[in-house]
Amino acid sequence: MNVKIKAENLVKIYGNKTGKALDLFRQGLSRNDILKETGLTLGVAGVNFEIIEGEIFVIIGLSGSGKSTLLRCINGLLMPTAGSLVVDGKAVEKLDGRELRKLRGEKISMVFQHFALLPNRSIMDNVAFGLELRGIPTDERRKRAQKALVSVGLEGWQNSFPSELSGGMQQRVGLARALVTDSDIMLMDEPFGALDAIIRMDMQEELINLQARIKKTIVFVTHDLDEALRLGDRIAIMRDGVIEQIGTADEILSNPANEYVEKFLQGIDVSKILDASSISKWPREVMRETESVSVALHKMKVADTDYLFVLDPMKHLVGMILEEDLLLLANKKEKSIRSIIKEARAIKSDTVMRDVYPELRQAEKDLAVIDDEGHFLGVITQYTLLVTLEERKGGDGIAEH
Amino acid sequence: MLSIELPKFAIGETIEWLIRWLIYHLAAVFDLVSNALNYVTGLLSSGLTAVPSLLLIIIFGFLIWLITSKTTAILSAVGLGLVWNIGLWLQLISTLTLVVVAVIIALLIGIPLGILMTRSSKFETIMRPVLDFMQTMPPFVYLIPAVMLFGIGVVPGLFATIIFSVPPPVRLTYLGITQVSEEMKEMAIAFGASDWQVLSKIELPLALPSIMAGVNQCIMLGISMVVIASMIGAGGLGAEVMRSVSRLDLALGFESGLAIVILAMVLDRVGRSFASIKETPARKVICFFRARYNRAKNSKSQVLGITTANNEGGDT
Known part of the structure; x- marks a missing residue:
């Protein structure tokens, strides 16, 4: 060295x-x-x-x-x-x-x-x-x-x-x-x-x-x-x-x-590391309602994911789309993704950490974070939560010394 | 009334003694400067008057078009044509010559002084009151030592004009450079710049708008002083104004005054175009030739695969 x-x-x-x-x-x-x-x-x-x-x-x-x-x-x-x-x-x-x-x-x-x-x-x-x-x-x-x-x-x-x-x-x-x-x-x-x-x-x-x-x-x-x-x-x-x-x-x-x-x-x-917004991350890709099925598939491929959040032009969370639904649409040669938008599980940005965990367990995919007006702020994945908890444990450990 | 006899400080007398001392001991130097300036102004004005007036107006119009815009150029040419029409063209040329020479010299003195002020705080503290003095002293006062040093004519007029118009470029150069952010200078130093490179590549380019505002101010003050300087025989439009005042000739007074206004407006527009970086025809021409030059150079040195070199000029 x-x-x-x-x-x-x-x-x-x-x-x-x-x-x-x-x-x-x-x-x-x-x-x-x-x-x-x-x-x-x-x-x-x-x-x-x-x-x-x-x-x-x-x-x-x-x-x-x-x-x-x-x-x-x-x-x-x-x-x-x-x-x-x-x-x-x-x-x-x-x-x-x-x-x-x-x-x-x-x-x-x-x-x-x-x-x-x-x-x-x-x-x-x-x-x-x-x-x-x-x-x-x-x-x-x-x-x-x-x-x-x-x-x-x-x-x-x-x-x-x-x-x-x-x-x-x-x-x-x-x-x-x-x-x-x-x-x-x-x-x-x-x-x-x-x-x-x-x-x-x-x-x-x-x-x-x-x-x-x-x-x-x-x-x-x-x-x-x-x-x-x-x-x-x-x-x-x-x-x-x-x-x-x-x-x-x-x-x-x-x-x-x-x-x-x-x-x-x-x-x-x-x-x-007290509330949801602090550990949320902006996803690699998001969708707009007006975008087509093929764009959605491309974005999923780029972001290496099987779902995407859908936002309106003001960045309000509209919902999410899943890859399996999308493939069905693609088979039917449909263009619009509107029909398959599902409700996405979201939490408020000021949700404290211990309330985030059960929410995340119930969520089908990752958890969206929104503010009071419904603007999409980011996503909490199982992985980020895990990492954060790990870090917290380290912090608690120090306090006990 | 209470009256106390206090000895008077002999400020005026000292200055007079100083000037006389200068004349006595440095006569040769003043003669040399005087001759040189006479020669330069003479050459310039005879050169300008040798060209047929209308042709010159068209040339001026073209040059103004290059650095400003079409409207400004046409209006300028019309204004100058008007001056020619009322028969004050020669006077305008001699005033223009005086202003141009005075401004060039004032800038050659002023900009370096402004740079020096940013380099030494001691020099800056000395210069501040000196500049105040130069700007607030009634300009007529400069005429006296000017005449004592250089006699009557164009050169003392130049001298007074230069003194009067030096402060703005000094101040605005200083201001422009001190306003360049520390982080920019630190960046240049961190990448290995020498003092000279910090000045030439960071400070001067970033201070350019401010410096150019100083140039514009310098031109404007130059014009106003050139009129006053005609009292000591500098000639030109100012002399016409003086003559009309002494004869109470309103017609001539208005015409010569108007000619000065037109000249001032034309020079102001030209000066402004220096101060603002805009898309002017001149820039387009420069860009065109620069691109051609780069292309020629590239093909000469047979550097392949560099497409960016040609784009240098096309960026604005």
Whole structure:
């Protein structure tokens, strides 16, 4: 196992004259005391870690915990006040301007929370931006950018502009821009934080799939525990500039290092996994009433399922159709699916977890989740419920320690 | 009344002494600048007057059509034709020359100053009161040192016009660049951009609308000052206005005033077209040639399978 990035007693204090603040920190004063005494903010307070080649290393913490600061020390956007940050055996803080630019241009790329796409450039030119900075000829960088766009599923969008794309698509462009430089390391600063829940899930899934192919070293900053648990090969929990615990999801869940970590895990469990909407997922495909039998069959094939929920144009839940009925219709050469729409079992989004379970057992297929006006919000499958319960059990276990 | 004898600060006298010192010691420099400016404006205006007026109006109309739209171009040409018809064409040309030269120089000074202000907060704190001073000092006052330094004629007029029209491009360049979001700059740096690349590829392009608004403002102030500058012999339409005032000649006064209005409106529309990025005939022409150039280059280097290079121009 190859250590790719290594931090040794890394300290970052914001401001110009950090000498006094550093002394105070070494004397063991707290973050607040240092702020009171010197007016300077202690961003990262003596952190050690090693990131192994090819892993997704997630840094999680509340806002202001220093996670973004730590991330920016890796590519030298912020220079450490003390300590060292080593990438591939070289200390970043010792590089001169030219070497630093080379490091950023060729070895480390970055994905930003608010995408940071240039509105005056086409998608193609946004993706090729890193290569343009390095002076790579137009033809080659377009070819490479095209490839990167294909890999994030944005083929054919190269001549559009960022304002024409949805949030999720914009972040795909951000991802493509980071991929195109062929860097070994990808820094991701809450990349999915600005997206809505459904799209965030899709993007997480895609990142996992992508990572299986590209095998980069990814440092991923987030404040969302679910995201951390889903993506992270290893997770570092930060508080007030200090790493409280580093470990795999399993290690952290089953063996929290201290009370803070325990509370951190619990707090999120309780708030996140209490009602039906929090564990519902948008299905791969849904139907509209007006769509035909052949479309329905195609969608079922794509989504690998034997039923589909039917929605009206306002996204109200109309009902569901089953594959067996659909095949009968197809034999009769019927076009419309209206005749086979059945009532779908649905629950309100604020149904608490213990009431979801019996409902799901009674449901013929998966359970639809709707809001008070009958809008379809997503689906709870047997599998998601199982996974959720498993996680909850982990959470309860921690509480008993 | 209470009267206390206080020694007066000799501000005015100091400035006068400073100017006289400059004249005495740097006469050669001022002569050189004066000659150069005289030469440039002379060349430009004689070049413009050498072309038959009606042909020139048509050329102007065509150029305006390229960067704005058909309606603007026709109206501009009609307005200019009117000026020609009332016999103020030569004066209009000399005013136009003055404005164009003054604005170009003001931009060459103003935009870099605006960029410098974003780079050093110390420089910014110094520049702020200086800009206020330049903008609020009654423009007539500039005429005095201008005459002392350069004598009577076109060049002192240019000098005063430049001083008066420099602040907007400085301010709006500064404003435009400071409004570029930090995340954009951070992104560029994170992908390995040098300081120069951050400026040229991020800050200036994103600040362009604001900078262009500054260019437009600069042109407008330039026109208003050129009229005032005619008091010290800068000539042009302003001189006609001055003459009509001194003779109480309403007819001439109205006509020359109208000519200035027409020139100002034409230049404003042109300046506006810089400030807004729109689909103009010029863009279409540029796109057409760029596409052709790319195609030629592609076939030359025999790069196959790149269809995207040709689409560069066709994106808007």
